[in-house]
Amino acid sequence: MSKVIKGGTIVAADRTYEADILIEGEKITAIGKDLSGDTVVDAQGAYVMPGGIDPHTHLEMPFMGTTAAETWESGTFAALSGGTTTVVDFVIPGPDGMLAALQEWEGRATRQASSDYSYHMCVTSWSEQVFSDMAKVVERGINTFKHFMAYKGALMVNDDEMFASFQRCAALGALPLVHAENGDIVAALQQKYIDAGVPGPEAHAYSRPPEVEGEATNRAIMIADAAGVPVYIVHTSCEQSHEAIRRARQKGMRVYGEPLIQHLTLDESEYQNPDWMHAARRVMSPPFRDKRNQDSLWAGLAAGSLQVVATDHAAFTSEQKTLGLDDFRKIPNGTGGLEDRMPVLWSRGVETGRLTMNEFVAVTSTNIAQILNIYPQKGAILPGSDADLVVWDPKLSKTISAANQKSIIDYNVFEGFKVRGLPRYTLSRGDIVWSEGQNSMPQPGRGKFIKRRPFPAVNQALSKWKEITAPRAVTRSAEHMPIGV
Ligand code: DUC
Ligand code: ZN
Ligand code: ZN
Ligand code: ZN
Numbered sequence: 001m002s003k004v005i006k007g008g009t010i011v012a013a014d015r016t017y018e019a020d021i022l023i024e025g026e027k028i029t030a031i032g033k034d035l036s037g038d039t040v041v042d043a044q045g046a047y048v049m050p051g052g053i054d055p056h057t058h059l060e061m062p063f064m065g066t067t068a069a070e071t072w073e074s075g076t077f078a079a080l081s082g083g084t085t086t087v088v089d090f091v092i093p094g095p096d097g098m099l100a101a102l103q104e105w106e107g108r109a110t111r112q113a114s115s116d117y118s119y120h121m122c123v124t125s126w127s128e129q130v131f132s133d134m135a136k137v138v139e140r141g142i143n144t145f146k147h148f149m150a151y152k153g154a155l156m157v158n159d160d161e162m163f164a165s166f167q168r169c170a171a172l173g174a175l176p177l178v179h180a181e182n183g184d185i186v187a188a189l190q191q192k193y194i195d196a197g198v199p200g201p202e203a204h205a206y207s208r209p210p211e212v213e214g215e216a217t218n219r220a221i222m223i224a225d226a227a228g229v230p231v232y233i234v235h236t237s238c239e240q241s242h243e244a245i246r247r248a249r250q251k252g253m254r255v256y257g258e259p260l261i262q263h264l265t266l267d268e269s270e271y272q273n274p275d276w277m278h279a280a281r282r283v284m285s286p287p288f289r290d291k292r293n294q295d296s297l298w299a300g301l302a303a304g305s306l307q308v309v310a311t312d313h314a315a316f317t318s319e320q321k322t323l324g325l326d327d328f329r330k331i332p333n334g335t336g337g338l339e340d341r342m343p344v345l346w347s348r349g350v351e352t353g354r355l356t357m358n359e360f361v362a363v364t365s366t367n368i369a370q371i372l373n374i375y376p377q378k379g380a381i382l383p384g385s386d387a388d389l390v391v392w393d394p395k396l397s398k399t400i401s402a403a404n405q406k407s408i409i410d411y412n413v414f415e416g417f418k419v420r421g422l423p424r425y426t427l428s429r430g431d432i433v434w435s436e437g438q439n440s441m442p443q444p445g446r447g448k449f450i451k452r453r454p455f456p457a458v459n460q461a462l463s464k465w466k467e468i469t470a471p472r473a474v475t476r477s478a479e480h481m482p483i484g485v
Helices: 072-081 097-112 128-139 159-172 183-195 202-206 210-227 239-250 261-265 268-272 276-281 291-303 318-324 341-350 357-371
Strands: 002-006 009-011 016-018 020-024 027-032 039-042 047-050 052-057 084-091 116-123 144-148 175-179 231-233 255-257 389-399 418-428 431-435
Touching: 009 357, 047 357, 052 072, 052 341, 052 357, 072 084, 072 097, 072 418, 072 431, 084 097, 084 418, 097 116, 097 128, 116 128, 128 159, 144 159, 159 175, 159 210, 175 210, 183 202, 183 210, 202 268, 210 231, 210 239, 239 255, 239 291, 261 291, 261 341, 268 276, 276 318, 291 357, 341 357, 341 389, 341 418
Parallel strands: 002 039, 009 047, 052 084, 084 116, 116 144, 144 175, 175 231, 231 255
Antiparallel strands: 002 020, 009 016, 020 027, 047 389, 389 418, 418 431
């Protein structure tokens, strides 16, 4: 059974043109005028774009004494309904290590996922075991390793551990990812605000100022340079961090930055809301910033100094947020956004003229497909690519509300946002998995794991130190040695 997507305007990262798309099985097999197939998907008046890729989710993540409420089933359905066809989730090793954790994640994803998916592996400590497990993780089709510079006493790694892991990434052809916040300073500031009698969610923001992110981003970039490996900074939220990325790129280093849709559109005033729950629901790390920082992120997306828009989807219920009722340090960090990322970015970015349609495709799909080494299987509309497509209707509109979302939590941080531009259809490997107004879920478990191969050695950082490959001792005769010591 073939399908033809008819009458639409194809928007790719590099061009916009009118053509039909023929799909046979799971793949795009032809692009051109007046194609025919067994069934027709109507794209009149719509844009046809590569399905979105959200490279930053935490579905059912055990974290801060609880587990993120969004399941793989609800989360991937939410993703598809918003035009995202692939999610990349973070595997966090427990006491039994990376491979056991990977098995747990696989158990949940294979049974529940309705979109395609992949994983990043977190490096939360350093040992011989971690060193050898990293090679096995790469063999399993995972070419990215995430490092937390914050969450002291839990997930945080120190510089020596990060340097060792980055070097291992370089040797394995993997890309290190970094959560860049200075965890020591955050811990000290958190204590300061507790001691000063400020236990509410506003202190979450006070204790994580842009400086701690800027410092850590600079440090991560320099450590990556010393290790000779590119680096990807997750949830870049402020000018200080963006500036570090921009400067490094300008010097020829391969450094990537990923703003979140939340940081682009929500600001720090949310934490000043007198309603404790309103503020607590928005507690995430890094916290929302001010308008000046938001402008910096938007500019970076247009200029290409920032490449990807993600969500860090870590959805906790209101009840879970009350774990921190007396102490903001215990509020589970995280917000949702999987189903809203594309419509909100379109409305606040393309509709306002801040992004072109092609830039929209680049930052929601194509760039990250290239960075993760899955292009053009994903992120492209080309013969041979997976038929992951969104038929995007620029006239469809809605008001975002928890009352009609696919996410299973009881609120939405974008509540009340009016969006214009929504999927009319979402296709995943040729299947129509979402159509406008649909409430039934596609088959849980239909999603496939997307293997990501290691990068070839030539993809390594350009400004790598002149490595001392054969360290030699300097020969000194007796006359050049100190006497009598
Ligand atoms: N930040 C969050 O807000 N949640 C999950 C992990 C993270 O780094
Ligand atoms: Zn993070
Ligand atoms: Zn409120
Ligand atoms: Zn995260």
